[in-house]
Amino acid sequence: MTSTHTTSGASGGARALRAKHRRSALRTAAFLSPWLIGFAVFFAYPLLSTVYFSFTKYDGFRPPVFNGLDNWSYVFTDYPLFWPAMRNTLWLVVVMVSCRVVFGLGVGLLITKIKTGAGIFRTLFYLPYLAPPVAATLAFVFLLNPGTGPVNVILDAVGLPTPGWFTDAGWSKPALTALAVWGVGDLMVIFMAALLDVPREQYEAAELDGAGAWARFRHITLPNISPIILFAVVTGVIQAMQYYTQPLVAGKVASGVIGGSGQQFEPGYPDKSTLTLPQVVYNVGFQRFDYGAACVVALVLFALSMAFTALLMRRRGGLIGAGE
Amino acid sequence: MSTHRRKAALHWIGVHSLGVAAALFFVLPFVFLFLTSLMGDRQALTRDLWPHTWEWGNYAKVWHTPGFLTWWRNTLLYAGLGTLLTVVSSLPVAYALAKFRFRGRRLSLLLVIAMMMLPPQVVVIPMYLFWAKQLDLSGTLWPLIIPMAFGDAFSIFLLRQFLLTIPDEYLDAARVDGCGEVRTLLRVVLPMAKPGLAAVALFQFFAAWNDYFGPQIYASDNPAAWTLSYGLESFKGAHHTNWNLTMAATVLVMAPVIVLFFFAQKAFVEGVTLTGVKG
Numbered sequence: 295m296t297s298t299h300t301t302s303g304a305s306g307g308a309r310a311l312r313a314k315h316r317r318s319a320l321r322t323a324a325f326l327s328p329w330l331i332g333f334a335v336f337f338a339y340p341l342l343s344t345v346y347f348s349f350t351k352y353d354g355f356r357p358p359v360f361n362g363l364d365n366w367s368y369v370f371t372d373y374p375l376f377w378p379a380m381r382n383t384l385w386l387v388v389v390m391v392s393c394r395v396v397f398g399l400g401v402g403l404l405i406t407k408i409k410t411g412a413g414i415f416r417t418l419f420y421l422p423y424l425a426p427p428v429a430a431t432l433a434f435v436f437l438l439n440p441g442t443g444p445v446n447v448i449l450d451a452v453g454l455p456t457p458g459w460f461t462d463a464g465w466s467k468p469a470l471t472a473l474a475v476w477g478v479g480d481l482m483v484i485f486m487a488a489l490l491d492v493p494r495e496q497y498e499a500a501e502l503d504g505a506g507a508w509a510r511f512r513h514i515t516l517p518n519i520s521p522i523i524l525f526a527v528v529t530g531v532i533q534a535m536q537y538y539t540q541p542l543v544a545g546k547v548a549s550g551v552i553g554g555s556g557q558q559f560e561p562g563y564p565d566k567s568t569l570t571l572p573q574v575v576y577n578v579g580f581q582r583f584d585y586g587a588a589c590v591v592a593l594v595l596f597a598l599s600m601a602f603t604a605l606l607m608r609r610r611g612g613l614i615g616a617g618e
Numbered sequence: 619m620s621t622h623r624r625k626a627a628l629h630w631i632g633v634h635s636l637g638v639a640a641a642l643f644f645v646l647p648f649v650f651l652f653l654t655s656l657m658g659d660r661q662a663l664t665r666d667l668w669p670h671t672w673e674w675g676n677y678a679k680v681w682h683t684p685g686f687l688t689w690w691r692n693t694l695l696y697a698g699l700g701t702l703l704t705v706v707s708s709l710p711v712a713y714a715l716a717k718f719r720f721r722g723r724r725l726s727l728l729l730v731i732a733m734m735m736l737p738p739q740v741v742v743i744p745m746y747l748f749w750a751k752q753l754d755l756s757g758t759l760w761p762l763i764i765p766m767a768f769g770d771a772f773s774i775f776l777l778r779q780f781l782l783t784i785p786d787e788y789l790d791a792a793r794v795d796g797c798g799e800v801r802t803l804l805r806v807v808l809p810m811a812k813p814g815l816a817a818v819a820l821f822q823f824f825a826a827w828n829d830y831f832g833p834q835i836y837a838s839d840n841p842a843a844w845t846l847s848y849g850l851e852s853f854k855g856a857h858h859t860n861w862n863l864t865m866a867a868t869v870l871v872m873a874p875v876i877v878l879f880f881f882a883q884k885a886f887v888e889g890v891t892l893t894g895v896k897g
Contacts, residue, residue: 318718318720319720321718321799322714322718322720324710325710325711325713325714325718325799326710326711326714326715326726328707328708328710328711328767328768328769329707329708329711329730329768329769329774331768332707332765332768332769333729333733335765335768336741336745336765336768337729337733337736337741339744340741340743340744340745340748341740341741343741343743343744344740344741344743344744347743347744354747354751401640404633404636404637404640405637407633408633408634408637409630409633410630410634415637415640415641417883418641418644418645419640419641419644420887421644421645421648421876421879422644422647422648424824424872424875424876424879425872425875426824426827426828426846426847426850426871426872426875427828427830427847428828428830428847428848428850428851428871429847429850429868429871429872432850432851432854432864432865432868433647433651433865433868434647436650436651436654436861436864436865437647437650437651439861441665442663442664442665444646444650444667447665447667476643476644476647480890483887483890483891484890484891484893487891532735535737536737536739538739538830538831539828539830539831539847542830543830543851546851547851547854547855571739572737572739572831575739575742575743576739576834579742579743579746580746580835585743585747588743589743592739592740592741592742592743593740595737595739595740596736596737596740599735599736599737599740600732600735602735603731603732603735606731606735607728607731
């Protein structure tokens, strides 16, 4: 087009600017493209499908048939595994998360006070976090084996009661909590970094004022690290809602099921006490082939996860930071 | 000794005793599982804590169990290739999110975080139907590996956090010298981002190494495609009276993770810190 050559300087400048913007938008899109495709194919499309399937009767073989709210009412009123899983989740959210946060903070504090061999202690405290979940769970089922496991042998030797752990519905969740607390190394590192960031001068000033150790912790340490505590609690809650491998493997192994393909076993052994929502999705979908109802449970899980993620995204103590 | 020094000494003793107590809690499970892995078949069923005879041959037995080597190969393929694809595809995305100014940047970041928090079970049914029924790839690990070529939300987030710490001046200098964005990324950012990339690679490697749900969904009906994490539990089933062999297998699955950690401790701890503290 000839007009490009004849335009005035000002509009040529605007045109050049627009072209520059277009170039930079294209460049941004190019850099983002792996994720844009990934987001569409592995997040947006399957999420919409999940919503759609939740209103259909669908077994994966015959085409889905719209059935309104049937799946929803089935899951909430008739499906026997849903509410036990919700109750277990609530238990894990309250007890497991608070144990992990309190213990993680305690170990984080301890490691900042250790003067001799700090590196060795830190490594030892951190190692269990690295243990693959299946391996760690197997190890704990063995350690907490009611008859011959080392933990009960020791408890017995010192005259303490010896619980049934993973084989007793009243003790299986505390056993899972022990496993989760053992792997607290990630929180220890995060708390340690936060504790080292608390300004020294505040402690020195408080000491001059005669504040004791507890007062210093209560009035200086806690307020300074409260965003990190919030972070630990919220990510812990999200993890607890998604808890899958450990309770599943613990239940299967403790019930003596021969593992492998297509094994039917009592989900949540013993007595549904280790059942979590993701296990319910698997059970309904891939063992009962009721994809519609499984999608309902998946959406409940999604709603809960996103509600807590929204908490994480708040500016203060959030994941994005104040600079945004 | 002055009271001050006595107090300091008591404090030292108190802190270090607590430290030893905590260390016992963290280390004893490893010790017991290692000791049991060296017991004879019969002793492993008793209440004994210390092996009568040291059966190092247990490890050879586990190693030669049919399938065990296949699980290793599959795990290395899934973890290795998955990690490579994740790093290559996530870096440009993280770079754009950290250093480009564009409309929708904040929204993109929020969506990355939402994706990061999404439990895999939420989308598993459509994804399974897609991979298994439309592409006929069930019984393989490809449904787990291929998506890694399209950026991983956690890796993008972690890398972005890391790239934020690189001052813009370096990038501006490169641009003034006439570098395009691709060259700036490869020549300037990439060398400076090595610790961040190492952390992401490690996390991704371990996520694949530890993954149970993915192989359960796609590979459970084909034992030739099982990974260590998935196979390990069935090992317990096949040898359900042999805690010694099961514990030896458990040690073998844990060992690479722990060895890798000792070589890359710094990158690992830095990665954990980045997720939580430096917002």
